[in-house]
Amino acid sequence: MSKYNVTVDNNANKTDTNKNTQAKSNSADLERGKNSDDSSGTSWCKIITMILALGALAAAVAVTWVFQDWQTSLIVLAVLVVVYLFAFNWWWWYVAIRTTPRDLKALYYYVRLLLLTKRLERQNKGMPDIVHDLVKKHPNKACFLFENETWSFQKVEQFSLRVSAVLKNQGIKKGDVVALMMNNCPELPATWLGIGRLGAITPLINTNQTGNTLLHSFNIAKCNAIIYGSEFESAIEEIKNDLDPSIKLYKYTRRELNTSNYAVKVVESPIDLTSLLESTPPAQWFRSEGDGFNGKLLYIYTSGTTGLPKAAVISSSRMVFMSTGNHYLGGLKNSDVIYCPMPLYHSAGGCVSVGQAFIFGCTVAMRTKFSASSYFPDCIKFNATVAHYIGEMCRYILATRPAPTDTQHKVRIVFGNGMRPAIWGEFVKRFNIKRVSEFYGATEGNANIINIDNTPGAIGFVSRIIPSIYPIAIIKVDQDTGEPIRNKKGLCQLVKPNEPGAFIGKINPNLPSRAYLGYVNKEESDKKVVRDVFTHGDCAFISGDILVADDFGYLFFKDRTGDTFRWRGENVSTTEVEATISKIAGQRDAVVYGVEIPNTEGRAGMCGIVEPSGELDLDKLAKDMAKDLPKYARPVFIRIMTSADMTGTFKLRKVDLLKEGYNPTVVKDKLYYLDPATNKYLPLGPEEYDKIISGQIRL
Numbered sequence: 001m002s003k004y005n006v007t008v009d010n011n012a013n014k015t016d017t018n019k020n021t022q023a024k025s026n027s028a029d030l031e032r033g034k035n036s037d038d039s040s041g042t043s044w045c046k047i048i049t050m051i052l053a054l055g056a057l058a059a060a061v062a063v064t065w066v067f068q069d070w071q072t073s074l075i076v077l078a079v080l081v082v083v084y085l086f087a088f089n090w091w092w093w094y095v096a097i098r099t100t101p102r103d104l105k106a107l108y109y110y111v112r113l114l115l116l117t118k119r120l121e122r123q124n125k126g127m128p129d130i131v132h133d134l135v136k137k138h139p140n141k142a143c144f145l146f147e148n149e150t151w152s153f154q155k156v157e158q159f160s161l162r163v164s165a166v167l168k169n170q171g172i173k174k175g176d177v178v179a180l181m182m183n184n185c186p187e188l189p190a191t192w193l194g195i196g197r198l199g200a201i202t203p204l205i206n207t208n209q210t211g212n213t214l215l216h217s218f219n220i221a222k223c224n225a226i227i228y229g230s231e232f233e234s235a236i237e238e239i240k241n242d243l244d245p246s247i248k249l250y251k252y253t254r255r256e257l258n259t260s261n262y263a264v265k266v267v268e269s270p271i272d273l274t275s276l277l278e279s280t281p282p283a284q285w286f287r288s289e290g291d292g293f294n295g296k297l298l299y300i301y302t303s304g305t306t307g308l309p310k311a312a313v314i315s316s317s318r319m320v321f322m323s324t325g326n327h328y329l330g331g332l333k334n335s336d337v338i339y340c341p342m343p344l345y346h347s348a349g350g351c352v353s354v355g356q357a358f359i360f361g362c363t364v365a366m367r368t369k370f371s372a373s374s375y376f377p378d379c380i381k382f383n384a385t386v387a388h389y390i391g392e393m394c395r396y397i398l399a400t401r402p403a404p405t406d407t408q409h410k411v412r413i414v415f416g417n418g419m420r421p422a423i424w425g426e427f428v429k430r431f432n433i434k435r436v437s438e439f440y441g442a443t444e445g446n447a448n449i450i451n452i453d454n455t456p457g458a459i460g461f462v463s464r465i466i467p468s469i470y471p472i473a474i475i476k477v478d479q480d481t482g483e484p485i486r487n488k489k490g491l492c493q494l495v496k497p498n499e500p501g502a503f504i505g506k507i508n509p510n511l512p513s514r515a516y517l518g519y520v521n522k523e524e525s526d527k528k529v530v531r532d533v534f535t536h537g538d539c540a541f542i543s544g545d546i547l548v549a550d551d552f553g554y555l556f557f558k559d560r561t562g563d564t565f566r567w568r569g570e571n572v573s574t575t576e577v578e579a580t581i582s583k584i585a586g587q588r589d590a591v592v593y594g595v596e597i598p599n600t601e602g603r604a605g606m607c608g609i610v611e612p613s614g615e616l617d618l619d620k621l622a623k624d625m626a627k628d629l630p631k632y633a634r635p636v637f638i639r640i641m642t643s644a645d646m647t648g649t650f651k652l653r654k655v656d657l658l659k660e661g662y663n664p665t666v667v668k669d670k671l672y673y674l675d676p677a678t679n680k681y682l683p684l685g686p687e688e689y690d691k692i693i694s695g696q697i698r699l
Contacts, residue, residue, distance in 0.1 A: 091551075096465045099552050102453055103463045109328035109452075110470075117293075117320055117512045124292035127316040127358060128197040131157060132285060134361045143357050144186040145337070145365035145382050151186040153361070159187060161282035163194025166273070169280065170225075170248065174199030174289050177221050177299075181205035181228040181236075181345075184368045185254060188344050189354045191227065196297050199290035200224075203299035203311055204345040207232065208630035212580075215239045216308045220520060221299050223247055227273060229254065236270075238627070250276075293317050294512060299520060300347050302443045308576055311520040312444035314351060317512035322347065322441065322448055323355025329450045330415045330437035332386055334360045339384035339411070341367040341375065341393070347443040348416065353388050362386075372396035376431065379409040387411045391418020392569050392601045394427055407432045415439065415450075418569070420601065421457035421556075440503075440557070444528065445541045446516040447472045447505025449555065458554040459547070467494075471514050473540075474501040474549055475533070482544055484530055492533045497551045500558050504530065504540040516541050565594030565603040568632040572605055577633050581607055584624040585616060589644050592635060593654045595661045598693055607635035608657055608669075612642045618672060618681040626679065636699050637662045638672040638681050664689050673699065 120130065131153070139154035151159075172178060178195045180202050182188045192202035203221040205214070205228075214235060218226060225248040228236050233251065240249075249270035257278050290297070297319065299311040326332065338356050342349030344366070356362040365382035367374075375397045379387055389397075393416075415437035419427070428436060440459040441448030449460025449472060463470055475492040476485040482502065484492045495501035507529070508514040518525025518541075530542045546558045564571050574592040581590040589610040594603025609616060618638065625634050645656070660666050662673070664685050671684035673692065676699060682688070691697040 092464075095552055099461075099464055102461065103466060106329065106452055106461075106463075107466075107469065112328055113321070113324045114511075114513060116324055117317060120320060121293045121317065121512055125316070126196060126288035126290050126292050126295060127297055127319060128160065128193055128288045130316070130320075131160075131193060131358050134358070138361065141361065142337075142363045144189075145363060146184075146186050146367075149186065151190075156186065156190045156193070157285070158282050159190040159277075160194035160197065161285060162277050162280060163191050164197045165283040166276045166280045167195065167200070167225075168198055168283070170271075170276075172198055172200050172225060176200040176224040177203065179203045179205055179218055179221060179223045179226045179228075181207060181226065181232050182252065183207060183229055183231060184344050184349075184366050186366070187252070187254065189350070189358070191252075192298060193358075196290060197286070197288050199288065199295070201296045201299060203301070204350055206301050206309070206345050206630065207343065208632065209309070210235050210626070210630065211238065211628040213309065213628060213630060215242055217301055217311070218243065218247070220308075221311050222520075225250060227252055293320075294515070296517075298350070300345070300350065300443050302571065308573075310444070310524050312347075313517040313520060314347070314443075315512075315517060317515070318446075318517060319351045319355050320359055321513045322351050323359050325448050325450060326352050326415060326437065326439055327356060327360055329452045330439070331413055331435055331452075332356065332360070332362070332415075334362060336386045337363045337365060337382055337384045339365045339367075339375075339379050339382060339387040341370040341378070342388060342390065348390065349388065352439075373400050376409050376411070377405045379411050380405055383410060385410050386413045386415065389414050389416035389419070390569050391416075391420055394419050395423055395599075395601055398423055398427055398430065402430070406430055413437055417459070418601070419457075424456045440545075440555070442541075442543050442545075444518055444525075445505050445543060446507060446514055447503075447541065449503075455554050457556055459557055460555045461553045462549055462555065464551075464553045471506045471508075473504050473506065473534075474547055474555070475504055475530075475542075477502040477542075477546070482542070484533075484542075486532075490532055491535070492530065495549065497549060500546045500548050503543040503545050503547050503555075504533065505543075506533070506538070506540045565605070567594065567602045567604055567636075569602075570630070570632040572633050577605065577607070577629065577635070580628050581609070581621075581625065581635075584628065585609055585611075585621060588616070591644065591654060591657065593658055595637065595658070597636075597699065599695060600699075604636035604699060605633065606637040606639065606657075606662060608639040608641050608644065610641050610644045614640070616640065622674070622680055634674065636674050637684065638674075639667065640670040640672075642669070662689070662692075673697075 135153045135157045140152050142150050143153040143156045144151040178200050195202045227250045230253040250273040251270045252273045294317050297316050298314040301309040340349050340353040344350040357364045412434045438459050439450040451458045474495045507516045531539045533540045547555050548558050549555050577592045578590045591608045595606045672681035673684045675682045
């Protein structure tokens, strides 16, 4: 595959191999010791034993006092108390000894993060102002590397000032919304930097979106203008007549700007942004006109758990928080060169990686599209010391043929999300990677976690000795509905070790690092907030992801709540895909679900369509889906059904369909698979099925 999409809320497809990782971390004798210490403390045997032990302790002290003196009895008391605490809580002490260095290290960097955000909040600096400090510090240092180009920090700021000047002349002002749809290139972050300097907000549009999905993304952001790369002209033209006529369209054609003179050039609609940039001198630097550190900077789209794409709000403070956590806790340095082949419209590439340049002065090498065979050769080309990934990428990189470039690079750290535990060891061994900094966090959320000590498979940790200090927790939920399971007081409950639960980030609106910005749509934002968590009146962001914490607090991804699955690094909402397919298939009943393909990350979409007459035109269906659904949401498999089993509320049942999958020896209905070469649905028989299972047909 040549292209993948990324999301901060990314780790959603790790399998039960996490359990194997957990099992290896504890020896059998420690497991027995743990189990012997019942955490509930309700065992009558244990209560009686404790009472006897306390009685023996009191008797020993009394005897010493009577036959010796009171000073000796105090010494005996102290010794016996230590023995008592160890005897009845030895497992806690063992966990504390094992995890204290980890917890203190994390606490140290968390304090550094808070100090940085506090300083920037006090100075009230927006991202353009933060970048300006780096320009003054090292104007000629490489900020972005792209193909054979080097963009210094000064060049990035100059381009952004040119954008600011052009858009200001066009009437863009504070509070306006200017969408940006562009392939990876240095101009992309430089453009939104220029937009942000005017106090306007930039929705970063997923370049896979077309048709109604693309139109929806523009509409929910309430755009005043749209900047798009010339490569997306056909997608814009398709929906142009449905856009609000007041929205200004700017087409950017990437080329070396000819700025030899500043003659005003005639432009038409869509406005030729490249010509305007060439004819407009960059503005003199001025402080950002936005709302500063906590002001809105970007909208980044995420499918969430249901419905059409949602626009998550990213402020400068949120970008600083995400980037800083990965920088400090991930082991990065300001001198690092970071290789990022991810799309910059997602939070992973666009905030976390770009943030390393814009906040810490790192150099970021970017690529237009991901290529497995070029991953480490690119790292060599750019002299990268750190590389960014998502789980999909790692598996495809590992599937390439061994080559000298596997170890000729200088990469010491790979960081990202979704590294499958099953390939973790093989990946680091083959490519000689010293450290994997696996992180986890939702784009719209307020909390991120990261693997700080190279524990295979872990996505972070919760402290077992000082849990209240950290702004995250794992609570008990109904895994089908995602609703918290509450105690008699109506409050949420923490899970026990090795018990699955939902990840939450505690909300504190007075702290930038713990504030919850959510989505542009307030109703959608409120759905992600759980209230009365540990005390009545408090609240937290609930991720919708099910995690498991082992005995030492290491967190492992288990599953997602809600009716979604992940494919090609994206969340796929079955509800939305069902509605779209039903509409373009003449309102036929359609049921969408995810099915597993061996040795493939995530779940491929499969759609069962009720068509008793057999008149459905699959070629037309494929063409229509290509218009209204992004690539990752288009079903890989189609099942033509003569009837469907429905619930009492007229919802299609999926349980049996999920069990049967796409095996033609099990399924009696007609099956089809989406051929990636022709983008057509072809019949799926036993021969094709075997080739898919064996990997001869790659979907």
